[in-house]
Amino acid sequence: MTTAGELRSGKGHKDENFPVASWIIHPRHRALILAFYNFVRTGDDVADHASLAPQDKLDKLDLLEAELLGKGDSQPEAVALRAAFAERAMSPKHAQDLLNAFRLDVTKLRYENWDELIHYCSLSAMPVGRFMLDVHGEDRSTWAASDAICAALQINNHLQDCGKDYLDLDRVYIPRDALAAAGATVEMLGEGHAPPALLKCLQDLARRTEALLNKGRSLPAQVKDTRLGLEIAVIDAFADRIVNLLKVRDPLSERVHLSKQQMLGVALSAMARALYQRATGQTPVVRHVSGA
Template sequence: MTASAELRSGKGAGDENFPVASFIIRPRYRALILAFYEFVRVADDIADHATLTEQEKLARLDRLEASLLGQNDDEPQGAHLRDVLAARGLPAVHAQHLLCAFRQDVTKLRYDDWDELIGYCQYSAMPVGRFVLDVHGESQATWAASDALCAALQIINHLQDCGKDYRALNRVYVPLDAMAAGGTDVNALGQAQASPALRQCLRGLTTRTATLLAQSRPLAGMVGDARLAMEIATIQALAERLIGLLLTRDPLSERVHLSKTAMLTTALRASASTLTRRLFSRGAPSFSPVSR
């Protein structure tokens, strides 16, 4: 069996909707976060692969986990992440939780309601934020706000790609009860343009996702690391802008992603605002590019 990385989609950290270990993050943490990302990216691409069978996908995800846990060295990304985690004394549990989500992607194609979707986010999204917080040595008191942010990011992605996920993977993250309540069903996701009923359904879910962002808004002020606070503020601001697009645009027929320019300007404003607040509220933060 070839290494799973050979089956990657070609998508990298720079192609994501939100920053992945951007230059804002301290260099001493960036390599570890990127090792985590590379492991997760390989697993995600396996779960979404167009030609692998369900059995082949699950076997490869199991082999990735075995490499992560030191049971083999067959998957380079698993072995590398294992080594860098061990060097920092960090557990593999967050990566393992994400593997649970990818296995679920392989075997589960529909979600009955909002609670079931949030249950999926507990494995598909929340571990990412918890991992980054752990890498920075932040308190677990930050986890609840981080969980809300990560769940919001995941659902935003689901809403942006609802048509593509249905057409390419027959996978529907839009809760079935929300569609039924609006008088529509999954077949509407395969159309070139969203019907009024589907638009109303998606707007309702977008509004509900905005409540998660309201819960996550304090997170940047809760963390001790100034650079991480700026990264979180950037992600929060980008998510809020995407919520605005989803409320006004049709994800089946219109672009609901930010341009590179819009992402950059949003990031600069959010970072500058966060840094200014910290300067006035806590004194000048440590902002040296070298490890502290």
């Protein structure tokens, strides 16, 4: 039997748009975070697999969940995460939420409105931030700001990859009502350049996403663990740069990702700023977002 891991795309934690278990995080947490990442990446790749039938995808996701919960030992990623959770006496709920997001990826190809999209983010993105906070023993009062940042990261990714998602998977996260309000259609996502109506829709959504980032602006200072605070500050800075690109560029024809060199520069600047804010008690600046 083919394991879920054998269906992996080849993408690893160093290929993401944000740091995963980077050197910033204390070494004692990295093994657990990487086990979580490998499990989640496996499930995501199963859901996105180009040739696997929908029911086969759902069966693989069900098997990953069953083995995460202790029912079998054929899926290495599930077995490894189960052991890592047991060592920390942690619940598998955040991983299970992500599996539910991947099931939606298989069964739901269109989103009607912003609320539906945020519900998807509550399964696909928010559990990642909550997991990281739980790993570090942070108070659950930090979850609201984390949820906002994680949702923004997810929607940034949807906007960056909107053309590819449509052409490769017939999957559209751009809400139907946002397309209609701008006079755009789903089919425009398959063009080489975004027509003006579609570009307006995408840039309006980018501004809404920037407003989400502002809701989470306080999180790096809220968390007690300095290393985690720095990691969050870096992720937030990456998201800021990307949303600023999405507000002015066409993701169908222009680059809306950061290069490795850009990521390094942004990371160093974000860490320096976060350390200064922690030392001085300075409040992070929340920018006004017009039209959000």
